[in-house]
Amino acid sequence: MDANFVLLAIVIVTALSFDFTNGFHDTANAMATSIATGALRPKIAVGLSAVLNFAGAFLSLKVAATIATGIVETGAITLTVVFAGLIGGLAWNLLTWYFGIPSSSSHALIGGVVGATLIAAGASAVKGAEIVSKVLIPAVLAPLAAILVATAGTYLVYVITGNVPDGTRKRGFRYGQIGSASLVSLAHGTNDAQKTMGIITLAMITVGAIGKDEGTPTWVIVASASAIALGTYLGGWRVIRTLGKGLTEIETPQGFAAEGSSAAVILASSHFGFPLSTTHVCAGSVIGSGIGKHLAEVRWSLAARMGAAWLITLPAAAVVGALAWAGADVIGGALGVGVVFGVALVLSGALYLAARRRPVNAGNVNDEWTGRLAPATRPREYAT
Numbered sequence: 367m368d369a370n371f372v373l374l375a376i377v378i379v380t381a382l383s384f385d386f387t388n389g390f391h392d393t394a395n396a397m398a399t400s401i402a403t404g405a406l407r408p409k410i411a412v413g414l415s416a417v418l419n420f421a422g423a424f425l426s427l428k429v430a431a432t433i434a435t436g437i438v439e440t441g442a443i444t445l446t447v448v449f450a451g452l453i454g455g456l457a458w459n460l461l462t463w464y465f466g467i468p469s470s471s472s473h474a475l476i477g478g479v480v481g482a483t484l485i486a487a488g489a490s491a492v493k494g495a496e497i498v499s500k501v502l503i504p505a506v507l508a509p510l511a512a513i514l515v516a517t518a519g520t521y522l523v524y525v526i527t528g529n530v531p532d533g534t535r536k537r538g539f540r541y542g543q544i545g546s547a548s549l550v551s552l553a554h555g556t557n558d559a560q561k562t563m564g565i566i567t568l569a570m571i572t573v574g575a576i577g578k579d580e581g582t583p584t585w586v587i588v589a590s591a592s593a594i595a596l597g598t599y600l601g602g603w604r605v606i607r608t609l610g611k612g613l614t615e616i617e618t619p620q621g622f623a624a625e626g627s628s629a630a631v632i633l634a635s636s637h638f639g640f641p642l643s644t645t646h647v648c649a650g651s652v653i654g655s656g657i658g659k660h661l662a663e664v665r666w667s668l669a670a671r672m673g674a675a676w677l678i679t680l681p682a683a684a685v686v687g688a689l690a691w692a693g694a695d696v697i698g699g700a701l702g703v704g705v706v707f708g709v710a711l712v713l714s715g716a717l718y719l720a721a722r723r724r725p726v727n728a729g730n731v732n733d734e735w736t737g738r739l740a741p742a743t744r745p746r747e748y749a750t
Contacts, residue, residue: 389597422555
């Protein structure tokens with residue numbers, strides 16, 4: 367069997383695994399606020415989000431094109447570099463999921479690819495100007511824009527509905543949240559599923575399976591959309607709890623404003639081909655919904671910890687990507703990639719088993735926030 371074929375197969379499996387973790391890691395972006403306010407039951411929320419993530423992946427391919435050709439020079443990298451970059455992204459996704467930190471899958475993937483490329487081909491193979499303009503600048507501006515839009519939206523929502531009885535207002539915005547959360551899920555699919563499409567396309571271009579100008583094959587679109595939808599359906603309850611209950615206590619008007627703000631910013635970024643972090647946007651919107659409501663509490667210490675994680679995402683994933691490339695290169699060929707893949711599987715399994723010691727699930731995701739990720743109470747079946 368051709369070695370390049372084996373390598374390509376491993377890369378594709380790793381890419382779809384990353385896409386799967388992207389799904390359960392980022393479910394919180396769309397559904398945390400609706401789950402927190404009770405607008406949707408947890409399992410219904412993740413099911414709806416999965417369907418809309420799948421559909422959203424077919425709406426635009428501009429982000430896929432940015433990932434495939436806009437981050438590194440395609441002629442200077444190999445399948446091993448692509449694989450190592452994916453390992454960097456996977457490692458950061460799983461680590462932040464374990465600690466319940468809503469961090470950027472997008473930046474983890476980009477950091478992993480850049481780190482592997484730097485050690486394999488040198489700085490000249492990295493498109494620094496493109497990364498600054500299409501990744502770093504949007505990373506700063508997107509959450510700030512989301513905070514401003516959500517703050518204004520939340521304030522206006524309460525002003526406009528000030529004379530509406532609380533019970534009526536709550537019921538009305540609960541229905542509104544179903545629509546706005548659905549829009550965020552659709553927007554998430556148009557942005558995040560395409561990152562995996564882009565990386566698989568990059569791998570196929572590297573071995574000459576497709577031409578540089580041929581675009582993303584249909585089967586890649588379908589496979590990527592399916593992987594992120596499956597991950598979304600399983601629900602990243604640890605991150606959902608942090609985003610829905612940790613940053614601020616959210617009422618239905620705030621949830622509606624936060625979700626609407628997130629959808630607007632994400633869809634705008636997808637239109638221009640910016641692979642921004644939907645996590646940054648949605649977290650910014652939740653913070654804005656707390657600022658916009660009079661006397662609402664925002665837990666700034668938690669927000670600061672999240673911000674610190676965001677700052678180290680790119681370099682941390684880059685280091686793991688570089689180490690993964692070095693490990694595979696020492697052994698060499700498909701065997702080296704296979705060994706690193708096996709080590710990654712073992713470490714991922716160990717992290718999953720560790721998470722099961724203090725589980726967060728659909729039964730306890732809405733328990734009162736005490737400053738700890740996992741509630742002290744025993745997980746129970748969710749009830750309305």
